[in-house]
Amino acid sequence: MAVYTHVSAEALATFLLQYDVGELVSAKGIAEGVENSNYLVDTAKGRFILTLYEKRVAADDLPFFMALLDHLDAKGLPVPPAIKDRDGREIKELEGRPACLIKFLPGVSLSHPTPAQALAAGDAMGAMHRAVADFPLTRVNSMGVESWRPLFERCGRSLDDIAPGLYDDLAFALDHVEARWFAGELDQSAIHADLFPDNVLMLGDKVTGLIDFYFACTDIRVYDLAVMHTAWSFDAQGRGFDAQVGDALIAGYERHFPLSSVERAQFTTLASGSCIRFALSRAWDWLNTPPDALVVRKDPLAYVRRLQHYDPSLVTRVA
Structure with a gap:
């Protein structure tokens, strides 16, 4: 995860109106990783991850990734599927980039696994x-x-x-x-x-x-x-x-x-x-x-x- 594309609070608040997730409370860029731009988003109804897909991730590949996550989620695996908007769409656009709002999962990543x-x-x-x-x-x-x-x-x-x-x-x-x-x-x-x-x-x-x-x-x-x-x-x-x-x-x-x-x-x-x-x-x-x-x-x-x-x-x- 990383931040290459900056999203204003106003643009994010407007983006969230397309979902049934409540109003924006706060958002914070996530610096870890190298591939996409990611934000931790808190709304009146919960916590989510906003991902904007940068150049290394081809927009044509996103349906494969989303379908795989949906498949694994349906099988009971602990994966974060994309949230559908009010029209049932998972892949949107924000600040000129393909974007998805993604389910937040609890837990921490490890630095020194046992x-x-x-x-x-x-x-x-x-x-x-x-x-x-x-x-x-x-x-x-x-x-x-x-x-x-x-x-x-x-x-x-x-x-x-x-x-x-x-x-x-x-x-x-x-x-x-x-x-x-x-x-x-x-x-x-x-x-x-x-x-x-x-x-x-x-x-x-x-x-x-x-x-x-x-x-x-x-x-x-x-x-x-x-x-x-x-x-x-x-x-x-x-x-x-x-x-x-x-x-x-x-x-x-x-x-x-x-x-x-x-x-x-x-x-x-x-x-x-x-x-x-x-x-x-x-x-x-x-x-x-x-x-x-x-x-x-x-x-x-x-x-x-x-x-x-x-x-x-x-x-x-x-x-």
Whole structure:
């Protein structure tokens, strides 16, 4: 979550008149995250999240995201569906951006998850994957393996402005992972593709919300677990690996989907691919985030260090 597009109180109050949610009481921009503009909105009838979708989220993809959230909500999963306006519409426009008013979920996101919390989160991902078995829509992963090289080339030698040698390390790692990526032998389904700790809300050891589905797509099912493993099992700098947290994530997930021998054999490649994907997207954002955006940039080197953990041979220049 972040704020790129600023919404005045007057514009927001007028926008809310289209819903049966009561009058605006207060609104506050949310700085965490990097993708969309988000506001915490309090009205006379409750609390909501207002999301304005920025350029990385294509308006044509929003029906997929909304349908997936509605599907999971109907299955009893703790997800935040969009609120319909008085005409039954979920996707609106505000300040020139596609916008949705979204159900607010209780709970807090974690900075340092425990193994017990990781077990619950892995279980929640497995339950989500089971719930989408009959979800009929598909969406190509816009940040999938085919996108990494074009993004790497767009970043170009500017990567070395982030850290000397970063361009060469990522070039070598990308060659290695692309050569070993074989999606055809692994099960695919709708996946979240971005289930970081800040996209899971918890109260104690209980998951109360799975949020921010704006990278959701159809891809390798266990790749979703690999993304989660790379995000949850390390400290913020990508230096400290917590094997207990990583093992708990997998154990929770295996309550629903025990990993096959092929999935286990490919897990390191899938996790390495996740590290490349997030190192590159963070690098692009690091190099291109507007200076006046209310957003916290995320360190791409934290994912280069994770990559080094999964396969030390891939990173030789950047520590």
